Amino acid sequence: MSEKIGDGSWSTGLCDCFSDCSSCCLTLWCPCVSFGRVAEILDKGSSSCxxxxxxxxxxxAFTHVGGCIYAWLYRVKLREVYGIxxxxxxxxxxxLLCLHLSxxxxxxxxxxxxxxxxxxxxxxVQMHTRGVTSAPAVEGGMSR
Incomplete structure (x- = not known):
């Protein structure tokens, strides 16, 4: 890891693929799956992986540049959402030059x-809200 998350930088470098071999292998062999997962999360589930x-x-498949442009749009979105x-x-x-690494x-x-x-x-969303079944109770209720 390069720096702390939230300090305006990436948590890992562009070429740090071997810090997480499962991500590296998935992206090498099935970049459409990796990309789809990233895009679904960045779009907050409004469209599927x-x-x-x-x-x-x-x-x-039809135009390498088309895939690169699509990936570029989501790279920009990720940076903007997390302040990178x-x-x-x-x-x-x-x-364009390092699509799989990106x-x-x-x-x-x-x-x-x-x-x-x-x-x-x-x-x-379900994992992060598990156990929350209702809003917290307010003691004393509302008064004027």
Missing amino acids: CLHGSLFYVLA EGHHCSDCVVS ICQEYRELKARGFRMSAGWEGN
Whole structure:
């Protein structure tokens, strides 16, 4: 790990794939799955991992640049959501020249921030709200 999460930097470097071999292997062999999981979490479940992964696959299969642009948009979104320093231009270059490394870094970033990637958005929401069955009680009620 490079620095603490939340200080404006990535939790791992672009080439730190071997710090998490499972993410590295998944992204190497099935980048559409890794990308789909990242996109679903960044979109807060508004669209599925399968939809994003399939669209990424189609774009990357027919035009490598199309897949890179799609991945670049989500790299920018991840940086903006978590306040990670960087520029659109450098994100574009990384997405074009190092697509698999870029997706793998994004996947590791979300894992480092506490997401269980295979659970998807809904699964993560359920895990973080487990045990909460009602709003906390207010003592004394409301008064004027």
